[in-house]
Amino acid sequence: xxxxxxxxxxxxxxxxxxxxxxxxxxxxxxxxxxxxxxxxxxxxxxxxxxxxxxxxxxxxxxxxxxxxxxxxxxxxxxxxxxxxxxxxxxxxxxxxxxxxxxxxxxxxxxxxxxxxxxxxxxxxxxxxxxxxxxxxxxxxxxxxxxxxxxxxxxxxxxxxxxxxxxxxxxxxxxxxxxxxxxxxxxxxxxxxxxxxxxxxxxxxxxxxxxxxxxxxxxxxxxxxxxxxxxxxxxxxxxxxxxxxxxxxxxxxxxxxxxxxxxxxxxxxxxxxxxxxxxxxxxxxxxxxxxxxxxxxxxxxxxxxxxxxxxxxxxxxxxxxxxxxxxxxxxxxxxxxxxxxxxxxxxxxxxxxxxxxxxxxxxxxxxxxxxxxxxxxxxxxxxxxxxxxxxxxxxxxxxxxxx
Numbered sequence: 001x002x003x004x005x006x007x008x009x010x011x012x013x014x015x016x017x018x019x020x021x022x023x024x025x026x027x028x029x030x031x032x033x034x035x036x037x038x039x040x041x042x043x044x045x046x047x048x049x050x051x052x053x054x055x056x057x058x059x060x061x062x063x064x065x066x067x068x069x070x071x072x073x074x075x076x077x078x079x080x081x082x083x084x085x086x087x088x089x090x091x092x093x094x095x096x097x098x099x100x101x102x103x104x105x106x107x108x109x110x111x112x113x114x115x116x117x118x119x120x121x122x123x124x125x126x127x128x129x130x131x132x133x134x135x136x137x138x139x140x141x142x143x144x145x146x147x148x149x150x151x152x153x154x155x156x157x158x159x160x161x162x163x164x165x166x167x168x169x170x171x172x173x174x175x176x177x178x179x180x181x182x183x184x185x186x187x188x189x190x191x192x193x194x195x196x197x198x199x200x201x202x203x204x205x206x207x208x209x210x211x212x213x214x215x216x217x218x219x220x221x222x223x224x225x226x227x228x229x230x231x232x233x234x235x236x237x238x239x240x241x242x243x244x245x246x247x248x249x250x251x252x253x254x255x256x257x258x259x260x261x262x263x264x265x266x267x268x269x270x271x272x273x274x275x276x277x278x279x280x281x282x283x284x285x286x287x288x289x290x291x292x293x294x295x296x297x298x299x300x301x302x303x304x305x306x307x308x309x310x311x312x313x314x315x316x317x318x319x320x321x322x323x324x325x326x327x328x329x330x331x332x333x334x335x336x337x338x339x340x341x342x343x344x345x346x347x348x349x350x351x352x353x354x355x356x357x358x359x360x361x362x363x364x365x366x367x368x369x370x371x372x373x374x375x376x377x378x379x380x381x382x383x384x385x386x387x388x389x390x391x392x393x394x395x396x397x398x399x400x401x402x
Contacts, residue, residue, distance in 0.1 A: 006100075008032045012043040031107075058095045062161070065125055066154035068098065073147035082143075083110050101125060114138055129275070129292045130154075136282045146282060153278040160267055160274075160358055167263055167365045174376045182383050187222060190215035193391040204394050211390035248300035255301065259371070263364045268299050269333060270357035272306070277350035287314055302328060319346070332356070 008029060011021045020041060026032045029046045036043045068089060075085035086106035093099040101122055108118035116135035119126040130150060137146025194212055197204055204212070218225075239246045255261045275296045279289035290310035297303040305326040312322035320338040323329045333353050340349030 006048055006104075008046055008048055010036060010041075010043050010047075011045045012036065012041050015040040026107075028107075058097060060095060060098045060101065060125055062154070063158050064095065064098050065130075066151065066158050068093070068102065069147060069154055070151040073144060073151045076144035076147060082115065115143070127295070129279070129296055132284065132288075132292060133279065133282050136284055140283060149278055149282065153274060156274055156354070156358065157271065160270055160361060163361050163365045164263065164267055167260065167368050170369060171372050171376060174380070178380050178383055181380075182387065183218060183222070185384070185387050186211075186215045186218040190387070190391065191219065197394055205390075208390045208393050211387060244300065248304070251300040255299070259364075259368055263361055263368065264299070266357050266360045266364065268297060268302050269330060270354050270361060271296065271298060272302065272329075273333065273350045273357065274354035277347045277354060280350070281347035286319065305329075 006026065007023055008026060009021070009023050010032060011019070014020045024032050024035060026035065029048070032046050033043050036046075071089045071092070072085055075088060076082065080088065083106055086102055086109070090099050090102040090106065093102060105115075105118045105122070108121065109115055114135070116131050116138060119131045119134060133146055133150050134143070137143040140146070190211060194215065197208070197212075240250055241247075255265055257264075272293060275293045276289055279292050280286065284292070287310055290306055290313065294303050294306035294310065297306055305328040308326055309319070309322040312325065313319055318338075318341055320334050320341060323337060324334055336349040336353045337346065340346035343349075
């Protein structure tokens with residue numbers, strides 16, 4: 001029997017009336033009692049086993065859900081029944097946490113719950129858009145086709161996210177390394193030179209005095225600096241999560257950041273086109289599709305713009321006209337949307353637009369990486385080289401006097 005989702009502890013008596021206790025894995029306490037009855041055990045108490053605080057399990061990531069969806073779609077296209085497909089996919093899952101989710105969904109589907117209903121029990125991993133598309137596929141009797149579409153959508157979306165992370169992670173990592181190296185030099189290396197300079201008995205260059213002042217400050221307040229930086233990060237994250245105004249403010253100005261802002265803009269347009277294409281092709285009404293697209297926008301500015309488009313479309317305005325009035329969408333997307341509406345192939349035109357902007361993001365990320373490498377080397381050179389020059393400048397001056 002395949003491993004199921006949750007562990008339950010039980011106490012009771014066996015056929016001979018002897019007290020017995022143990023553990024069983026099942027999707028519910030009812031199923032545990034049913035299994036015990038088959039074994040001739042009269043259960044007096046069944047309860048879910050408390051999970052330890054640190055389980056050691058790897059968390060389920062969106063990439064894992066994308067792979068799971070693709071595998072499930074492939075199994076169903078091959079003619080494997082849905083429940084059996086869950087068994088096969090679950091057995092091949094690397095992460096125990098993902099395996100538990102898969103088996104829980106399998107048990108729910110086996111008990112007669114629709115796949116959409118089973119997925120909605122896991123909102124952390126399957127959002128409303130995912131569940132709605134699955135529901136549309138079930139109602140249309142084309143679940144395997146819809147799962148294939150969802151898998152493609154998830155793969156493209158995660159690929160786009162990975163490109164954005166690639167664009168931002170590299171410079172941030174290098175800047176952090178530069179800050180750490182500079183801090184070590186100020187706290188550990190500069191004080192050694194300061195002791196040497198104290199015996200010179202002469203005025204030090206202004207630049208050297210400035211670096212020594214930074215070193216003294218770093219030695220006295222380094223702990224406060226670290227606490228302040230951590231506190232700032234936590235406050236910033238909570239403010240962005242809790243305050244819609246602050247979130248919109250940050251999203252608005254991120255789009256204005258040179259180079260990076262353009263990459264984020266193209267990524268948002270690609271995500272908009274890809275999501276709307278997928279939902280519209282699934283037979284979801286345009287107004288409902290736009291609601292789902294707004295939720296998946298990933299940017300507060302465009303989320304509000306898409307809601308405005310939805311409201312305009314509700315009043316009878318064509319989609320490309322509603323997009324144009326927001327002044328947030330590029331001309332190419334407007335033209336492709338217009339052609340799609342006129343030809344009755346809106347989902348096709350939107351998918352072509354998504355591919356175009358996804359490729360634009362890919363090229364922009366590669367160009368950004370190429371551009372940043374010399375700039376980062378220059379920044380590192382200025383920071384580390386500046387500190388070294390400040391330390392050796394008095395020695396050079398002393399040698400010139402001698």
